[in-house]
Amino acid sequence: MTGTVLILGSTGRFGRNAAIAFRAAGWTVRGFDRFKDDLLTSARGVDVIVNGWNPPYPEWAQFVPDLHAQVISAARAAGATVILPGNVYVFAPDTPGPWTADTPHLAINPLGQIRVRMEEAYRSSGVRTIVLRAGDFIDTQASGNWFDQIMIKPLAKGRFVYPGNPDITHAWAYLPDLARAAVLLAEMRNDLPRFCDIPFAGYKLTGNQIAEALSKVTSGPVRLKQMHWWPINLARPFWKLAPHLIEMRYLWNTPHSLDGSLFENLVEGFKPTPLENALKTALPHAASGTGQKLTANSVHELS
DSSP: OOOOOEEEEEHHHHHHHHHHHHHHTTTTEEEOOTTTOOHHHHHHOEEEEEEEEOOOOGHHHHHHHHHHHHHHHHHHHHTEEEEEEOTTTTTTOOOOSSBBSSOOOOOOOOHHHHHHHHHHHHHOOOOOOOEEEEEEEOOSSOOHIIIIIIIIGGGGTTTTEEESTTTSSSEEEHHHHHHHHHHHHHGGGGGGGGGEEOOOEEEEEHHHHHHHHHHHTTTTTOOOEEEOOHHHHTTTTTTTTTHHHHGGGGGSOOOOOOOOHHHHHHTOOOOOOOHHHHHHHHOOTTTTTTTTOSSSTTTTTOO
């Protein structure tokens, strides 16, 4: 069952990949220019709204509640389903894993609490909503995230920089896979609960496992080096993003993964991209030095 989908944030990480996946599946895809388009008007006649909007961390408290209230209003008026890329910020550091749709959202940090309240707004709105929850992103192009701007930046020199404990697991999602998952869920939207929280397992990897996989992909030795956090701490007084990066540091030192059994039961036969194939698509920009800088304007989903 296809239809018309409105992509909010179509130039961002999730939105860009979602637009590609929905077009490939035969959907009519509408973009949205937040500087000149009206959301209620743009949403008329659409079946699904993919909400890829995500302000920079320093603006979350100010803008996230209102942005999502606008999306809820537009979806209600159009009778559309909202697909929301969820993250792992809603879970507290000491929450046992793997994290499922039933794991309590007990985040104690400010960014996590904003996400908890935002998701609850959808749940209580009555608007049909699919939260597709994933870990950190592996993208097909440089997009200013941890992976391309920090971790593989010195890969041409045989180094892989890791922000946390390299011996514990961390949840990752390859964005083309996550976008394909969104399409499949959109096509069965009317058969799902009105509010549906669906974890996407993606990859469960330690830093050392990623370094080993990169060695295979690059056909050369890759040495893991742990990132120093002291420059970010020093930058706190004058870099608005720094306090938020430090706030979310716990996820790099908290073993975690997402339980994908619910998604697997809903979507039989889904074949994730092998890790080495995914990494190959993420690497061409690493040696070239191109891509966005890790700034308050480019960071959307860092965990």
